[in-house]
Amino acid sequence: MTGKAARDDALIEHANQSIAVGSKSFAAASKLFDEQTRRGAVMLYAWCRHCDDVIDGQVAGHDAVSISREEAERRLAHLKDQTRAVYTGDALDDPAFAAFRQVVLAHQIPEQHALEHLAGFEMDVLERRYLSIDDTLQYCYHVAGVVGLMMARVMGARDEETLDRACDLGLAFQLTNIARDIVDDAAVGRCYLPEQWLEELGVPRDQVADIHHRPAIAILGQRLVELAEPYYASAQAGLAALPWRSAWAVATAAAVYRQIGMKVLEAGEHAWDERISTSKAEKIGAVSIGLWRAVTSRFARWPARSAQLWQRPRPSCAAGHRASPATAPSDAP
Numbered sequence: 001m002t003g004k005a006a007r008d009d010a011l012i013e014h015a016n017q018s019i020a021v022g023s024k025s026f027a028a029a030s031k032l033f034d035e036q037t038r039r040g041a042v043m044l045y046a047w048c049r050h051c052d053d054v055i056d057g058q059v060a061g062h063d064a065v066s067i068s069r070e071e072a073e074r075r076l077a078h079l080k081d082q083t084r085a086v087y088t089g090d091a092l093d094d095p096a097f098a099a100f101r102q103v104v105l106a107h108q109i110p111e112q113h114a115l116e117h118l119a120g121f122e123m124d125v126l127e128r129r130y131l132s133i134d135d136t137l138q139y140c141y142h143v144a145g146v147v148g149l150m151m152a153r154v155m156g157a158r159d160e161e162t163l164d165r166a167c168d169l170g171l172a173f174q175l176t177n178i179a180r181d182i183v184d185d186a187a188v189g190r191c192y193l194p195e196q197w198l199e200e201l202g203v204p205r206d207q208v209a210d211i212h213h214r215p216a217i218a219i220l221g222q223r224l225v226e227l228a229e230p231y232y233a234s235a236q237a238g239l240a241a242l243p244w245r246s247a248w249a250v251a252t253a254a255a256v257y258r259q260i261g262m263k264v265l266e267a268g269e270h271a272w273d274e275r276i277s278t279s280k281a282e283k284i285g286a287v288s289i290g291l292w293r294a295v296t297s298r299f300a301r302w303p304a305r306s307a308q309l310w311q312r313p314r315p316s317c318a319a320g321h322r323a324s325p326a327t328a329p330s331d332a333p
Contacts (some may be wrong), residue, residue: 027075028283029256030295032290039152040107041249043099048117048147050096055121066188072125080118087111107153112315116146124190129205133194133227134279136178137171137310145312155246157238160314164305168256172231176261179224182217183209183272193220225261232258235311237302239294243282249299252290253303255281268272 026045030038054075057067067075086094086101105108114248120142130136148170149163156162178185178192185191186208191198198205208217232254239247256278263278264271278286 021325022122023159026039026253028287029249029290032245032287034243034245034254036087037215037243037246040103041151042111044103044147044150044154047096047100047103050094051118051121052300054079055124061309065130069125076118076122076125079121080115083114083118084111086114103150104259109153110315113150116142116313117150120146127189128131129195130192131195131198134191134310136194139192140171140174140178141167141310141312145175146170146171148173149312151236155250156244157241157331159241161305162238162241164312165235165241168231168305168309169235169250171226171310172235172254175224175228175231176257176264179221179228179264180260180276181269182221184275193224197223205258214269214272218271221264221271225265227259228261230306230309234305236293237300237305239297240300240302244294244298247288250290251297252286255286255293259286 007032013038030041030045055072082092082094082097083100084090086104088096092098092101100114104114120139123142124141128135130139145167147170148166152163152166157166182193191205191208193208196203197220198208201219203213203216203220209215235254236251239251242250259278259282260276263276267273267276
């Protein structure tokens, strides 16, 4: 085995471990991709997971520790520097970035998308407040919608209409995540609920986790889950544009996440007694649902994307947003 082959194997092994620990839902769905697409998807996931962990002081999405704002800003600056290095061909100091460079080279991931994703973590670092639902959706775009754009490129999508649908799925995922994690987020000082909603129901922003406000929080959780529904529906319309195994994997992931939202609805005020997840049996059921949706999407007539849905920013042609990196140095990690 050559040195390059050994490094490549080490990168994909690191990525597989990251996804296995960080997201059992995505790990299950990713097995449905063809080998090449799965490789790109898990390596992209590993980079996204790494960036999130660095900012939150956690490991694979778990066991977060409190870090100062100054330290968070320092970490964010390093993430930005290393992400830019991916595109310039400069040296990298972490396998997650080396893996991301391979994805960028193979699938022409625009630098603008990568930096937009980091902008979502910056919103956390700067303790951004969300006054309206449009503000919350903007956050959802940065931390998840743009990931959908990058994942879609890994699957071969390039046309703007399909990318819109991929972004919609990311928005749906994040709205579901916010609904599930309202109380956990509040416990660490974060709130993604629109402050207009909180004021409407008389919930002080710093008391979201208070058990006495649980009836109001249940209403707001329901709103988020219901808001996610048209985005899930819109995303389904994009399945036909993907290779069928990619469509199967995406539809399966959507079925798993949507089920989490439905559990939040069903649990009402008890949705935050413990963290909601899906069982192994439910994930297996989602695989069947995903297969059905992937196949039937080929024969359906889908309406145009609703103008009422939040619209992602269009690609910028400004200088500095390179579509592909310089060739990686031979001694890259």
